[in-house]
Amino acid sequence: MKGSCLCGEVRYEIFAAPCGTTLCHCEDCRKASGAPVVAWTFFPAGSIRFSGKTPRKITFAERERTFCPDCGSQLMFFDPALPHQFEVTTCTLDSAGKMCPIDHNWMDDRLPWFETTDTLPRHPKNTPAPSA
Numbered sequence: 201m202k203g204s205c206l207c208g209e210v211r212y213e214i215f216a217a218p219c220g221t222t223l224c225h226c227e228d229c230r231k232a233s234g235a236p237v238v239a240w241t242f243f244p245a246g247s248i249r250f251s252g253k254t255p256r257k258i259t260f261a262e263r264e265r266t267f268c269p270d271c272g273s274q275l276m277f278f279d280p281a282l283p284h285q286f287e288v289t290t291c292t293l294d295s296a297g298k299m300c301p302i303d304h305n306w307m308d309d310r311l312p313w314f315e316t317t318d319t320l321p322r323h324p325k326n327t328p329a330p331s332a
């Protein structure tokens with residue numbers, strides 16, 4: 201699975217199957233992206249390789265977010281408390297259209313004017329850990 205930032209200077213390739221998808225309404229994701237909600241796809245740790253320009257890593261609230269140093273696209277999220285996985289912004293994947301979110305998380309932070317009509321499960325905070 202491949203992806204890139206807006207300007208294309210940072211590209212990445214993932215060598216494992218995705219293990220989850222979600223829509224995150226948390227304030228940190230919103231601020232980091234400038235969007236009302238951010239779609240994420242989860243993968244097993246260690247399965248991503250970047251090429252092109254070296255992405256910029258920012259640590260905020262003890263969690264790491266990765267951006268293109270040129271165009272600023274948010275690419276990746278890593279929480280050291282969940283070391284077995286990382287997330288990429290679904291919309292930077294070349295195949296974003298196939299990565300349908302399966303739930304909403306951090307509904308407690310949701311903007312009052314943002315609502316969707318889907319029937320996906322809604323969680324007040326984090327997506328519960330996968331049972332698999």
Ligand SMILES: [Zn+2]
Binds near residue numbers: 208271
């Ligand atoms: Zn870029």
Ligand SMILES: [Zn+2]
Binds near residue numbers: 228
């Ligand atoms: Zn979030």
